[in-house]
């Protein structure tokens with residue numbers, strides 16, 4: 001069994017404050033991190049960068065700050081406001097419908113149960129868990145692409161899909177750290193354990209990381225150039241990486 005608490009605390013020391021919808025690059029959003037704002041911002045964060053989420057959320061909430069305001073807003077105006085987050089048509093349609101459902105089905109209050117959250121448009125398990133963690137502070141493991149990749153690289157889990165990663169992390173990680181996993185691993189995945197070419201030479205987890213034990217990715221050989229790597233971060237043409 002991996003030393004999960006030690007791993008997470010080392011990532012915290014390295015990355016400091018975590019990142020999540022409503023906070024990016026050390027800046028806090030202009031809007032309250034209440035369940036409605038966190039839910040809409042998390043939907044906007046899908047398939048875009050933190051900075052774009054931050055801009056789109058700030059523009060949207062400056063104009064429509066409550067579920068009833070948003071459900072009555074014109075779709076074209078919502079599309080224009082959320083455009084920085086990408087996929088404006090799909091996201092605008094979804095968040096307007098979410099606002100309507102919250103007003104009409106939940107009396108203006110975002111539900112906290114995962115099954116209820118997942119009935120809302122564009123709300124899958126990851127988004128629902130993010131809302132539970134960041135808005136309701138309910139211990140939940142929010143598995144996005146960074147959490148899935150890093151947990152598998154280290155060997156905290158062995159899983160092909162995010163749902164199994166969530167289950168295995170809940171077994172491996174003490175419950176008081178579940179909420180922290182997402183925000184810390186997102187930041188760690190952006191700074192050190194990058195999707196392609198992890199910077200293992202800057203990482204405090206080498207002695208407990210399965211990927212490092214197997215492939216030992218190396219730093220770039222010359223300044224300004226990077227060694228060629230495959231999708232697992234293995235250095236190509238490196239005999240220790242086992243590549244031709």
Ligand code: SF4
Pocket residue numbers: 150153154192193194198199200203204205206209210211212233
């Ligand atoms: S040692 Fe490398 S692969 Fe392992 S967690 Fe650190 S950066 Fe990621």
